[in-house]
Amino acid sequence: MSFRGATTRTHAPSAAFTGIDFTATGKQLGYGHVVHSDNVHDGAIIPVPVAVISSGPGPVALVVAGTHGDEYEGQVLAHELIRELDPGKLSGTVIIVPAANSPAVRGAARVSPIDAGNLNRSYPGRANGGPTEQVAALIAGELLPRADFVIDMHSGGSNSTYLPCAFIYRGPDEGLWREKVRAARLLGLPYVMVVAPMLEPGSLSSAGDLAGIPTISTELSGAGTVDRHALGAMRSGMPQLLAGLGILKDAAAAITAEPQWLELVSDSPVTSTAAGLFEPLVDLGDAVRAGQSVARVHFIDELDRSPRLYQARIDGVVGILRRPTLVAPGTHLMHIAPVLDPTGP
Template identity: 30%
Template sequence: MKKDILKVGNLVARPGEKIQGNLTLKSDGDYEDVQIPVTLINGLEEGKTVAITAAVHGGEYTGVFGLIKLSREIKPEDLKGQLILVHITNVSAFEAKMQYIGPIDGKNLNRCFPGDKNGTYTEKLAHLISEEVYGQSDFFLDLHSGDIHEDLMPFTLYHREASEEVRLESRKIGELMNLGPVIGSGSDCGSINGMAMKYNIPGVLAELGCRGECNVDLAILYKNRILNVLYYYGLLEGEADEPKAEEVDYVHCMYCLDSDMDGLWYPSYSAGDEVDENQLVGYITDYFGNILREYHSPVTGRILYNTTSLAIRNGDPLISFISNVNDCTCCVNHGLAETHNMDNI
């Protein structure tokens, strides 16, 4: 959806311009104006408009650094199309160094999309990003980095319940990112990935990095994998590295265990470890070390991410699992096993 003028809030980039400034979420009396740092790059030639966001969660840093590197490297004269780069989406949570939720209303931004212009702070922020950023893009990349308390293996997530065209294109973007498992999610929990449903545009939620670390090598990897996507769609000159279907780690199902009590959490394994169905994967004790509950894997598969913090509250995520398509009972029931043409994912 190439436009001569690229406009986000009060920021305007004309063809051949790179503009950096702030998208403002106006105060409603409960909080002061919030300034969201944005880079607009408007190429001289027609092409796709791409939105890339980082730091939807306040404790996820690798994507922030990777996006800064990307924004400084790309010149508008080399670009065919337009880029909207939101460096820190959830500024209040980022500045407060908070995991999951924000300090103003205690809500998780990645559970509030597409937002509500008349809602609470986080709902208004989700609405602003939805309308100003995603609403005018042809596809999107949402860069996550494993929160302060998370250990995870890199992966990309796309919405498998979107239209067939959007679903297949989203999965293709996940393949081009080539970070690890490409996971089709059927969840409609208010995440940014749901933008694929609202605006009927492809996109992925990517995860690279963990435990609140800002790893320079991983940031560079993030930047390079984004460039690979931009090469493929012709926004930049370059040869895209396209993995073959048999080389892609397609995943259909995620299984999550949440805590049902307060206490101390002791995981038994790390992200990427393989576990068997019913295998003990961790336990919760009281503050005196007495075991209150043991948790076992619901599937034979791999640990996608787990919580590393000792403190756990009732309802907190503990650990998430994925199964290989050919080993997953659910995938077998859906007729997805023993094929590399995952059109049904």
């Protein structure tokens, strides 16, 4: 995997952080500054925890978790990396943000309880904006330009469960796309889910694409808890990825098995048109055919009414499954992801 200027890039220390000098080697634990005046935070800052583990010149990986506070597998892995990575075993730098939207993490919520901000819809952010916009500006303006590669770790959160996958935006050009595909293979998760270019313009993946920095995401199960199998897969895959990036010494960078490649398309969602109780008729990972009944919704108050039945619109694999049982019109019950060529995209 190539890097543009990875060993020659220099940056001055930033006043936006306490405890971090990006020119220093070793392991540093500090925080970024978010300033917000309300009844709770007046005369204070909202800290965004940051760790920098560096051996000096070399490629730089930016690892982000806690973009949504109720997505936990990535947060657990980020904290493990902070504790376990040894600067003496690196040939470069790993910057880790384990709780990017720290108010959402502390509130066990998808969005910030302070300003209802969804960090993954807020990039590039505003340095003088609300708390969530400030975090986006801190990451996009201060950390992203230092990076040669970015991984943003997500999972399904409280509202859904995903197949454990690397989650990658197509494009934005052939070179970056090749680097994303190789990184997804190195990570070694069972699935790779491909989505349209710039799927969410305010996401970190889109910010990385706009900056010309290879950026991938993950979806690591979810359901508002920690899936130990997805976490175990990441524990195995992250050293392979860092080795393949040229950062982690004395670790294998082998692609051990080809993942199953899936794609989310416009016909993927199976969407409820009723309010009631969601009953899935298929499981996550099941292969389904267009027209197959995959879900039904039971009406709560109409006791003599039969449940409404829903069919898949396309052939594919159940890649995302709704978690809470209570649904409303417009709720996506599941997503069916067509299978891409087994040799990859």
